[in-house]
Amino acid sequence: MKMLLNDSMIERTNIVDIEDRGYQFGDGIYEVIGVYEGRTFLLDEHLQRLQRSASELRISLPYTLENLKAKLNELVKVNELNEGVIYLQVTRGTAERWHQFPENTRPNLVAYTKEEEVMTELEESGAKAVLTEDIRWLRCDIKTLNLLPNVLAKQKAIENGAVEAIMHRGNIVTEGSASNVFIVKDGTVYTHPANNYILNGITRQKVLEICRKNKIAVHEETFTVDDLFQADEVFITATKLDIIPIIQVNERIIGNGKRGKVAETLLQDFRASIH
């Protein structure tokens, strides 16, 4: 199994320098890119978002996006990855441990591939979610390595027999621990606007595009925990998770407790858009 380390394709290694700033400070960014039938999906969009995260944190990417794109496609090929994801991270670099930015330090870029199947069963049957307070910082739009609140939220979900934790700031639903959240009420789709409180998911953007193409009314507007409970449908989106219907939140059944029509239609179109 090969990995990309800075500009070289090497055999996968597990050695991390103790002074890599990603390791010590979470000072870095990442992307998770879906691979379906051996081909990357929405790679340009993921790389654009990586570029945005990097510039928000004043990390300069070591390569052009074109160069990176070619390298990542090569990685999928040499690892013969059919279904899975590419994990790509860039840290500010390796330097003596001081909190402030180091001078003259080159960012460290690492990418590897991971096999992952699409959860087709859950996409049909739907899944349970739990609610949890969103305790993250105020720049959730940056895809940083600081994921401790997300880890704690996801663990809470798993311990309660759920697949995802849906986070809320006070009364407002923000997003899942590793996904975006949508509700459907009277045929209209709602999802949190893409501002500093959420990550603007690449799957989210694709789903919005599909809604508009199919003339499904869609509002990027905040909604409350109560709206979530009262929704006809709830679903979550993320890379390789695609579109998972949420049929139960805490102990409350959503709608009729089955996958709704909107989620089903969107998933069909989403699948069709893959290649």
Ligand code: PDD
């Ligand atoms: N997470 N919101 C959060 C907090 C996320 O971590 C993710 C994805 C999303 C969905 O984004 P996208 O559609 O671009 O995958 C939303 C990835 C998959 C992860 O951390 O593993």
